[in-house]
Amino acid sequence: xxxxxxxxxxxxxxxxxxxxxxxxxxxxxxxxxxxxxxxxxxxxxxxxxxxxxxxxxxxxxxxxxxxxxxxxxxxxxxxxxxxxxxxxxxxxxxxxxxxxxxxxxxxxxxxxxxxxxxxxxxxxxxxxxxxxxxxxxxxxxxxxxxxxxxxxxxxxxxxxxxxxxxxxxxxxxxxxxxxxxxxxxxxxxxxxxxxxxxxxxxxxxxxxxxxxxxxxxxxxxxxxxxxxxxxxxxxxxxxxxxxxxxxxxxxxxxxxxxxxxxxxxxxxxxxxxxxxxxxxxxxxxxxxxxxxxxxxxxxxxxxxxxxxxxxxxxxxxxxxxxxxxxxxxxxxxxxxxxxxxxxxxxxxxxxxxxxxxxxxxxxxxxxxxxxxxxxxxxxxxxxxxxxxxxxxxxxxxxxxxxxxxxxxxxxxxxxxxxxxxxxxxxxxxxxxxxxxxxxxxxxxxxxxxxxxxxxxxxxxxxxxxxxxxxxxxxxxxxxxxxxxxxxxxxxxxxxxxxxxxxxxxxxxxxxxxxxxxxxxxxxxxxxxxxxxxxxxxxxxxxxxxxxxxxxxx
Numbered sequence: 001x002x003x004x005x006x007x008x009x010x011x012x013x014x015x016x017x018x019x020x021x022x023x024x025x026x027x028x029x030x031x032x033x034x035x036x037x038x039x040x041x042x043x044x045x046x047x048x049x050x051x052x053x054x055x056x057x058x059x060x061x062x063x064x065x066x067x068x069x070x071x072x073x074x075x076x077x078x079x080x081x082x083x084x085x086x087x088x089x090x091x092x093x094x095x096x097x098x099x100x101x102x103x104x105x106x107x108x109x110x111x112x113x114x115x116x117x118x119x120x121x122x123x124x125x126x127x128x129x130x131x132x133x134x135x136x137x138x139x140x141x142x143x144x145x146x147x148x149x150x151x152x153x154x155x156x157x158x159x160x161x162x163x164x165x166x167x168x169x170x171x172x173x174x175x176x177x178x179x180x181x182x183x184x185x186x187x188x189x190x191x192x193x194x195x196x197x198x199x200x201x202x203x204x205x206x207x208x209x210x211x212x213x214x215x216x217x218x219x220x221x222x223x224x225x226x227x228x229x230x231x232x233x234x235x236x237x238x239x240x241x242x243x244x245x246x247x248x249x250x251x252x253x254x255x256x257x258x259x260x261x262x263x264x265x266x267x268x269x270x271x272x273x274x275x276x277x278x279x280x281x282x283x284x285x286x287x288x289x290x291x292x293x294x295x296x297x298x299x300x301x302x303x304x305x306x307x308x309x310x311x312x313x314x315x316x317x318x319x320x321x322x323x324x325x326x327x328x329x330x331x332x333x334x335x336x337x338x339x340x341x342x343x344x345x346x347x348x349x350x351x352x353x354x355x356x357x358x359x360x361x362x363x364x365x366x367x368x369x370x371x372x373x374x375x376x377x378x379x380x381x382x383x384x385x386x387x388x389x390x391x392x393x394x395x396x397x398x399x400x401x402x403x404x405x406x407x408x409x410x411x412x413x414x415x416x417x418x419x420x421x422x423x424x425x426x427x428x429x430x431x432x433x434x435x436x437x438x439x440x441x442x443x444x445x446x447x448x449x450x451x452x453x454x455x456x457x458x459x460x461x462x463x464x465x466x467x468x469x470x471x472x473x474x475x476x477x478x479x480x481x482x483x484x485x486x487x488x489x490x491x492x493x494x495x496x497x498x499x500x501x502x503x504x505x506x507x508x509x510x511x512x513x514x515x516x517x518x519x520x521x522x523x524x525x526x527x528x529x530x531x532x533x534x535x536x537x538x539x540x541x542x543x544x545x546x547x548x549x550x551x552x553x
Contacts, residue, residue, distance in 0.1 A: 001455050001485035002124065003089070004067035009056045010044075011037045012516040018503070019520070024481035026496040027489045027518070028529060029505030034516025035489050038505060039126075039459055042066070044094040046124055047117025052100035056515070062096040068123050073454055075122060084109055092116060127440060128459035135414065135436055135443075136428050142412045145394060147447045148377075149370040151363050158359045159406055165352040172345040179338045186335060189328050192313075196325040199305060206306050206318045213299040219289050226286035233279035241279070244272035360408035364398055367410060371396055374446070381442035385476055386469030387435065391417050393424045434464030438473060445480045455485040462492045471550075474498035493533035497550035502526045527551060 007016045012034055029035050044050055045066040055062050071088035079086040085107045093105040094116070104116045134140045146152050215222065233240045251265035310316060313324050371394045382390045395413045403409060415424035418435060427436065441461060448456070462473055474495040480486050481500070490496055502521045507514055521529055530547035531539035539547075 001069050002066055002487075003069050005042065006063070006065040007038075007041045008063040009060050010041045010054055010062045010064060011056060012507070012514060013037060013041065014056055014515045016517055018518055020485070020487065021501050022481075022485050023500040024478050024486045024488065024498060025501040025503060026499035027487065027503045027505060028491065028496050028533065029518075030507075031491075032507075034505045034507065034518070035460075037516055038518065039128075039457075039489065042124075042457070043126075044096075045092040045116070046120030046126070047104075047113055049113070050094070050096055050102060052096065052098070054096060055098070059098060061098055063093065065091060065093040067091050070123070070454075073122065075119075078119065078122070082111070082115060084111070092119070122454075124455045124457060125444070126457045126459065127444065127461060135440060136426070138412065141394075141414045142407050142410075144414075144443060144447060145367050145371060145374065145396075145412050146363075147451045148374040149366050150450065151366050154359070154363050154366075155407065158356065158363060158408060161352065161359070162356060162404070162406055165349065165356060168345060168349055168352060172342065172349060175338055175342050175345065179335065179342060182331070182335045182338060186332060189332055193325065193328040193332060196309065196321060196328070199309060199321075201306070201309075201318045201321055201325075203319060203322065206303070209299050209303050209306070213296065213303060215289065216292060216296040216299065222289055223286045226282040230279045230282045230286070233275050233282075240275050241272060244268060244275060248272055356404050357409075360404045360410075363408045364396075364410050367412075368396055377446045378439075378442050381445055381476060382439065385438040385442060385473045386465065387418070387438060389418065389420045390435065390439075391424075392439070393417070432464065434462075437461035437463070438465070441473065441476060441480075445476055448480055448484055455487070456480065458486070458488045458490075460489050460491065462488075462490050462495055466492065467494070470494035471498075491533070493530045493547065493550060496533065497530055497547070497552075502529065504529055 001022060002020050005016075005018050005020065007013045009015075027035060027038070040048075040054070041064045044054075044064045050062075052058070068090045069088065070090050076086050078084075087107050091105075091107055093108075095103045095105075097103075102113065104111050104113050106116065106119065143152075146155050231239070248265065248268050251261060251268055255262040255265040306318065306321075309321055313321060315321060315324065375392060375394055379391045382388075382392075393415045395415065397411045397413070399405075399409045399411075414427060416427050416435075416439070417424045427439075438461075441458065444456065458477065462470060465473060470492040471494040474492075475498065477486055477488055477495065478498045488495055488499070496502055503518050504521050504525070505516060505518045507516055509515075527544060527547045528539065530550060531543040534546055535543035
């Protein structure tokens with residue numbers, strides 16, 4: 001429950017602090033005194049957005065701070081999940097700077113506005129006349145039935161499984177799309193793979209073929225050059241080996257006289273042997289090279305194939321072609337893997353469908369069982385709030401098990417009849433604003449304990465009613481306040497008189513400005529205020545007596 005509210009520099013409020021208590025509290029005041037401003041400030045700490053326009057003094061920041069007693073609300077897991085300090089007396093604070101920058105805090109920890117809103121929804125349920133539109137919302141109507149049927153946890157579990165099922169379906173669609181694309185390309189990829197496999201390419205083959213073919217293409221020139229070299233080195237007159245032999249003889253004769261000459265002798269001897277070896281190897285190579293036209297044609301064809309494959313696959317080496325061959329093999333093999341994955345997903349989806357259908361059917365049965373009691377409870381309260389001939393009808397339409405959605409196999413619709421014998425119709429077609437407000441009060445009274453909603457704030461939902469009906473609405477609010485904190489912003493004395501606490505919103509003016517304030521009325525002040533609400537600014541003694549009677553004094 002909310003225990004304390006502090007507002008500073010918000011709209012017409014300079015500085016305000018107020019304590020709230022359990023049970024039923026009424027807030028009254030003249031039109032324009034600031035009741036709506038109070039609600040706006042409260043909305044800030046419940047996650048509503050704001051800007052610099054809310055500042056009373058544009059040179060100072062706005063602060064709204066609320067204290068909540070949450071010891072019995074089972075919110076420890078929420079605080080742990082969001083890494084917040086848990087305190088049984090939790091403080092939510094909003095600050096709007098002079099520049100319009102907004103900051104939010106939970107127990108002095110900076111948090112996002114969305115987190116404040118999420119926590120606020122667990123602490124306070126605000127209901128005003130314009131929010132009766134929620135009654136026409138199918139999701140609200142479904143939630144109302146699930147709260148009363150105590151199926152919320154089952155629905156939450158079912159819904160998680162349902163969205164997992166949708167995710168599995170999406171995965172299946174993605175894989176099927178991949179398979180279709182892969183199959184479309186499979187024949188071509190298989191052709192490319194076969195072509196590369198038949199080529200039987202080997203690492204380093206291209207360089208070897210290019211070198212051998214280059215040799216065969218120039219065989220005659222090579223042989224001629226090698227023979228000429230061999231002649232020059234060993235056979236013709238004045239050959240290199242003959243000259244080196246003659247030089248060796250001269251060196252050998254004098255080598256023993258000088259160590260440096262001996263070294264030169266050894267070098268000449270080595271050179272002579274090396275030249276003879278070169279000449280012999282040139283002769284051997286010349287004999288090995290044959291102008292083999294058949295081999296030459298084979299190598300040319302082989303090299304043309306390599307070049308053609310490289311051009312087709314836009315690469316420059318056999319290693320790259322071998323890599324592409326491996327990739328093609330992998331891609332084609334992946335189709336089998338896709339088919340296996342698709343088969344597993346199809347089995348998974350089938351199992352999920354069966355499980356969802358069973359759960360949805362179970363939830364549907366429980367809803368059907370509790371709907372009559374829900375209608376009976378709400379219709380009973382409608383009589384208490386001055387609508388003796390009004391009734392609601394909760395219609396449950398069940399689809400075949402295969403037609404489940406996020407709420408199961410049911411759709412829920414709420415229709416209303418305001419008079420005996422009249423046809424049930426959609427709420428927005430026949431119910432007035434006042435009737436919708438009272439209907440919402442009845443619904444929230446019925447589901448309050450089951451929904452675990454701690455604090456209810458009713459913002460002038462009593463518009464359009466008076467007299468005995470207003471008294472009956474007050475009785476229902478008081479009944480709700482036996483188990484929950486209820487705050488009613490009202491203009492009706494019959495409702496204010498039912499409150500355990502009565503707050504009065506008023507304006508104060510000086511020569512420079514006007515501001516709004518609020519105070520808790522003492523017993524005498526409360527009687528006087530209710531008397532004014534009954535008869536005007538100057539209440540009569542009979543109005544005061546009437547006020548005392550309403551209050552029960």
